[in-house]
Amino acid sequence: MFIVDKISNIEINTLRKCYISYVGLDPKKNTIQQALDFSKTLSNRTPNGLVLPKSGSEASFLRMQKKFYEIIFKKKILSYLKLQNCLVHFPASIRIASDNSKRNYDSRIPHFDQWVGEPNGLLILSLNLYQEKDGACLQILNSSNIKTAYNKKLKKFKKLNIKIKPLKTQNIGEVILMKDCYHRTFGGFGRRLSFEARFIPSTFNFGIKKNSIQSKLAGYFPIHFIDMIKEENLKFINSKNNFSKRLYPVDFQLTFK
Numbered sequence: 001m002f003i004v005d006k007i008s009n010i011e012i013n014t015l016r017k018c019y020i021s022y023v024g025l026d027p028k029k030n031t032i033q034q035a036l037d038f039s040k041t042l043s044n045r046t047p048n049g050l051v052l053p054k055s056g057s058e059a060s061f062l063r064m065q066k067k068f069y070e071i072i073f074k075k076k077i078l079s080y081l082k083l084q085n086c087l088v089h090f091p092a093s094i095r096i097a098s099d100n101s102k103r104n105y106d107s108r109i110p111h112f113d114q115w116v117g118e119p120n121g122l123l124i125l126s127l128n129l130y131q132e133k134d135g136a137c138l139q140i141l142n143s144s145n146i147k148t149a150y151n152k153k154l155k156k157f158k159k160l161n162i163k164i165k166p167l168k169t170q171n172i173g174e175v176i177l178m179k180d181c182y183h184r185t186f187g188g189f190g191r192r193l194s195f196e197a198r199f200i201p202s203t204f205n206f207g208i209k210k211n212s213i214q215s216k217l218a219g220y221f222p223i224h225f226i227d228m229i230k231e232e233n234l235k236f237i238n239s240k241n242n243f244s245k246r247l248y249p250v251d252f253q254l255t256f257k
């Protein structure tokens, strides 16, 4: 299942400006291309192009996250997320480059996310904010010829010898919400900027402790969740490159000041 929605040019520009100021440049003087070039030098960027939140720039990071959620929650996808009673996975991933390293899980190989251990029912939302001609984007593929169960965990992606039939290639400004979709990263290794948010059905047992920040975030989804993303209320506690630890439904623990 996938739903395609679109954000306006004004919304695209707003989010691009948020990104430009997050990397420390002036959105009035600098373009998104300059910000993406500058991003190559950032220390809080992973080898596969994720720009991670860092201590000291909470305000601009949270502003960008808040704007992103404000914009996407205005779209028709919100009613679907409400229907599914989803938990939000915070923060949304910001990706500026494509993965060009050799690894077991290369997202350019067609796959279901469950093959790499993602939970069943996971909803992924992807927003393409900027993509050069040779930049990468999300592509949804037809899975009708695939014999392997989508919900199986695979040790490695298997290159399935079948014809790839694209159902949808994402354009700039498009929001794609997908669930249990066969997909891949498509395109070259040029500059791009995308946001990716994850939503997990609240029936999934994460072992969330009562009154924990996770349970608060889950309970506040989605409108109060936006209100909670305020720098004056929240502060990142994992400031020292402790990026590998993954908690559900939030990647990053937040703490009240």
Ligand SMILES: [Fe+2]
Residues within 6 Å of the ligand: 107, 111, 112, 113, 183
């Ligand atoms: Fe994937």
